[in-house]
Amino acid sequence: MVKFEQIKGFVFDLDGVIASTxxxxxxxxxxxxxxxxxxxxxxxxxxxxxxxxxxxxxxxxxxxxxxxxxxxxxxxxxxxxxxxxxxxxxSNLTDDDILPGMKDFIEDLAAHNYLISLASASKNAPKVLEALNLDKYFKERVDPATLKHGKPDPEIYVRGAEILNLKPEECIGVEDAAAGVQSINAANETSIGIGDPEVLKAADINFNDTSEVTLENIKKAMA
CATH class of the missing domain: 1.10.150.240 (Putative phosphatase; domain 2)
Known part of the structure; x- marks a missing residue:
């Protein structure tokens, strides 16, 4: 695993990571x-x-x-x-649907000048981000309509790093699904898996739920 100091960007899945969609x-x-x-x-x-x-x-x-x-x-x-x-x-979605701790985490990333992109297979991601009032943080988004392969293929996470003009090893990918973690790993990025550590055992870093995802905890896990 790379050192925390080498990380310059975060590539996010959406469903089950940022919001309970x-x-x-x-x-x-x-x-x-x-x-x-x-x-x-x-x-x-x-x-x-x-x-x-x-x-x-x-x-x-x-x-x-x-x-x-x-x-x-x-x-x-x-x-x-x-x-x-x-x-x-x-149509029922509001910013109350942002998962615990994730708004603070995303704001903290922006405050510390980390680059952020979205790697969601959902074509409805722009609607969701707008409803959650998070669209301003995700100016860079992989367009799923342009992809040839779905997760667990690495393509979406490779692109997530490319649109930030970063090398894969400079990025951390954040996922809640086993297929997504496989995609991150195959893209040669550091993987965070949120959820059951047995299901997501391939992840470099495991958190039981979104409230544990902080820069401090990631730094500790990569030490």
Missing amino acids: SIYHAKAWHQLADELGVTWTDELGDQLKGVSRMDSLELILKAGGKENDYTQEEKVKYATKKNENYVNLL
């Missing part, structure tokens, strides 16, 4: 799974964390043994329907 994603996917006749489980919901919309749909169809039942056009239609459900649910 993952609950809205889960609700919208659950609604669609019910419509498709696929049994929803918490385990299936966990598999979708940090995964792109179309890849998530494929996982749901596979879970129900229906991966060959629909044309690509029909799959796009269902994925679009899920997104419409999700956007409707997002």
